Amino acid sequence: MAKLPSDIILNGCCIEEMKKLPDECVDVVFADPPYNLQLKDDLTRPDQSRVDGVTNDWDQFESFRAYDEFTRAWLSEAQRVLKKNGSLWVIGSYHNIFRLGTAVQDLGFWIQNDVVWVKSNPMPNFRGTRFTNAHETLIWAAKSPKGRPTFNYHSLKAANEDVQMRSDWTLPLCTGAERLKKLGAKVHPTQKPEALLHRILTATSEPGDVVLDPFFGTGTTGAVAKRLGRRYIGIERDGTYIQAAAERIAAVNRPKNEKDLAPIPAPRKAPRVGFGQVVEAGMLRPGTTLRCAKGKHRARVKADGSLAAELIEGSIHKVGATLQNAPSCNGWTFWHYERAKGSYAPIDELRQAIRARPS
Amino acid sequence: MAKLPSDIILNGCCIEEMKKLPDECVDVVFADPPYNLQLKDDLTRPDQSRVDGVTNDWDQFESFRAYDEFTRAWLSEAQRVLKKNGSLWVIGSYHNIFRLGTAVQDLGFWIQNDVVWVKSNPMPNFRGTRFTNAHETLIWAAKSPKGRPTFNYHSLKAANEDVQMRSDWTLPLCTGAERLKKLGAKVHPTQKPEALLHRILTATSEPGDVVLDPFFGTGTTGAVAKRLGRRYIGIERDGTYIQAAAERIAAVNRPKNEKDLAPIPAPRKAPRVGFGQVVEAGMLRPGTTLRCAKGKHRARVKADGSLAAELIEGSIHKVGATLQNAPSCNGWTFWHYERAKGSYAPIDELRQAIRARPS
DNA sequence: CATGCCACTGAATCTGTAC
DNA sequence: GGTACAGATTCAGTGGCAT
Numbered sequence: 001m002a003k004l005p006s007d008i009i010l011n012g013c014c015i016e017e018m019k020k021l022p023d024e025c026v027d028v029v030f031a032d033p034p035y036n037l038q039l040k041d042d043l044t045r046p047d048q049s050r051v052d053g054v055t056n057d058w059d060q061f062e063s064f065r066a067y068d069e070f071t072r073a074w075l076s077e078a079q080r081v082l083k084k085n086g087s088l089w090v091i092g093s094y095h096n097i098f099r100l101g102t103a104v105q106d107l108g109f110w111i112q113n114d115v116v117w118v119k120s121n122p123m124p125n126f127r128g129t130r131f132t133n134a135h136e137t138l139i140w141a142a143k144s145p146k147g148r149p150t151f152n153y154h155s156l157k158a159a160n161e162d163v164q165m166r167s168d169w170t171l172p173l174c175t176g177a178e179r180l181k182k183l184g185a186k187v188h189p190t191q192k193p194e195a196l197l198h199r200i201l202t203a204t205s206e207p208g209d210v211v212l213d214p215f216f217g218t219g220t221t222g223a224v225a226k227r228l229g230r231r232y233i234g235i236e237r238d239g240t241y242i243q244a245a246a247e248r249i250a251a252v253n254r255p256k257n258e259k260d261l262a263p264i265p266a267p268r269k270a271p272r273v274g275f276g277q278v279v280e281a282g283m284l285r286p287g288t289t290l291r292c293a294k295g296k297h298r299a300r301v302k303a304d305g306s307l308a309a310e311l312i313e314g315s316i317h318k319v320g321a322t323l324q325n326a327p328s329c330n331g332w333t334f335w336h337y338e339r340a341k342g343s344y345a346p347i348d349e350l351r352q353a354i355r356a357r358p359s
Numbered sequence: 360m361a362k363l364p365s366d367i368i369l370n371g372c373c374i375e376e377m378k379k380l381p382d383e384c385v386d387v388v389f390a391d392p393p394y395n396l397q398l399k400d401d402l403t404r405p406d407q408s409r410v411d412g413v414t415n416d417w418d419q420f421e422s423f424r425a426y427d428e429f430t431r432a433w434l435s436e437a438q439r440v441l442k443k444n445g446s447l448w449v450i451g452s453y454h455n456i457f458r459l460g461t462a463v464q465d466l467g468f469w470i471q472n473d474v475v476w477v478k479s480n481p482m483p484n485f486r487g488t489r490f491t492n493a494h495e496t497l498i499w500a501a502k503s504p505k506g507r508p509t510f511n512y513h514s515l516k517a518a519n520e521d522v523q524m525r526s527d528w529t530l531p532l533c534t535g536a537e538r539l540k541k542l543g544a545k546v547h548p549t550q551k552p553e554a555l556l557h558r559i560l561t562a563t564s565e566p567g568d569v570v571l572d573p574f575f576g577t578g579t580t581g582a583v584a585k586r587l588g589r590r591y592i593g594i595e596r597d598g599t600y601i602q603a604a605a606e607r608i609a610a611v612n613r614p615k616n617e618k619d620l621a622p623i624p625a626p627r628k629a630p631r632v633g634f635g636q637v638v639e640a641g642m643l644r645p646g647t648t649l650r651c652a653k654g655k656h657r658a659r660v661k662a663d664g665s666l667a668a669e670l671i672e673g674s675i676h677k678v679g680a681t682l683q684n685a686p687s688c689n690g691w692t693f694w695h696y697e698r699a700k701g702s703y704a705p706i707d708e709l710r711q712a713i714r715a716r717p718s
Numbered sequence: 719c720a721t722g723c724c725a726c727t728g729a730a731t732c733t734g735t736a737c
Numbered sequence: 738g739g740t741a742c743a744g745a746t747t748c749a750g751t752g753g754c755a756t
Contacts, residue, residue, distance in 0.1 A: 398732095
């Protein structure tokens, strides 16, 4: 197979351009599609025919239908090019997010979360007839119910005062120096803040991953991808936007040190160590008594790396679960050994010592 | 025309019961329909306790298509009975809100706002696989594009420290004494907080208005309507819920004085700021070296908002604590960055800058 | 009576690998 | 594909009870 092009901007309709890409070749799709539901003038059907102005119910239905057709067309291609364990992100407001979400579900994506971008500095409602429109909605979905997207849980938690990252993200609009301008006018009407893409990409991708943005605009996705050591493929119809995006991304520095980009490793991915290895290594002798943190439960270490309690024997996990009458148990943190006279520590310490040994 | 019955609970299917009501007879419809959750297995907390999920029959649907058909049927009736300038409110989560929103638009309602109920105390994600599901979404819509729903802009603004009420509402879950229980068990799995209905009804209805709730459950809508001097029509299939609702509403006092109907103040807690936001905002680039006040300890900023020192990585707090061999550490005051050549300042400055951003 | 500790709980599409 | 099993994983708040 030819090498997948990346770190490029393709000029054209996103549906046509995606069709040229092979199956399952990108790790993340981020899409900020046009809203256009009210501004019927520039809404076109997938076949490029125009939708007429809207005044009555039939036309309204017709325009929703055209938007839905367009949505399903590009989402289908996005699904095809997305890897099995890839992530789809779409963003929208109440004008279009319900159409997007319904299409995402109907096509068989599996929603992981919806996320609200709460704007710390939204535009006020000048007429006083509605609530200040202070948020937009993102949908994070897997390619299918079986997909297992990357999720850097521990990174997010560490970055969030050591509590889980929630589904509401408070971030400012894209303003100031970050906002691209030309002759004093903004280049793109809905440029997204880099902080938003930063969080999305650190959460659901890894360095080296390929991020596809079918509505590239002025290239926020590309700029953040480059800064975070990800690769990008942008698709955009408008030449003005492409030029602005290209200049912008060229000015971004790639990170010097790969280590600064790596997410905190997930304990689940650490090499597997069996309790038998602890016994083999002589860290615990057969016959040693282990106890739970409070000393309520006890069991003896057996030479084969299993545990024996009064009426039961088996793995450190099984025995712990049975004694507690629980469906499961992490024996590594449940069982403690006497590290010094009267001082107990979880046997997970011993596992860590084995993992730290040079291999 | 016969006088419209009100302050009653109708026992039956909401579609059938609504069909018995005349056209354009209610001012507000508030609907909290089944979410169509698809829970496969039991879920346990890390302490092995079981999560009491929503497994009721009424929440089960065969398919998206069946759910959509049901949705369109009850929404059509709701639209018919709604007055020309009435308000529709629906609430849901990512499982169903996109279906609801699409149906609302297709039927010709006109969305005024979507509103997010940000939960101050949501249930965490116990497996570390997703973002904490910390919000639900409401849709506020007019009967048609020509509808002009009641909107008490000035009371909301007065209740919100004289700034416009926004589309994100931070409110706690329904817990404590407000939560209806019977023999220690919750009567209804998804009872909504009264504060939520309070804000909805003070915003988009007037005293004396009729509020229809086709999924009445244990009657939060009725209780708040009565307290606020509105009338209500509840529809509910389940006799147990109806009985609980009736008792509950009977215990609510109607207001003696119209002047007492002022809206509740909007609680606004300062949002938590994580170190990740500092990195996302571009205030510190990945690879930047931080040091403690005396320069003894150093660590590098990572792109994901964690810190990396020689042998350890984690949050600013964890890394600071480990390096000092202390049980805990306030990373915001411990770590310093080079603000100017040779001049260091605590990173707490950067947090303050984020907090100072307009909200 | 104040304080601290422990138990309990909430609309949840909540694992990964080997055999 | 199904089964078995190792083992990773929680925040804000309420309420009861002991000290």
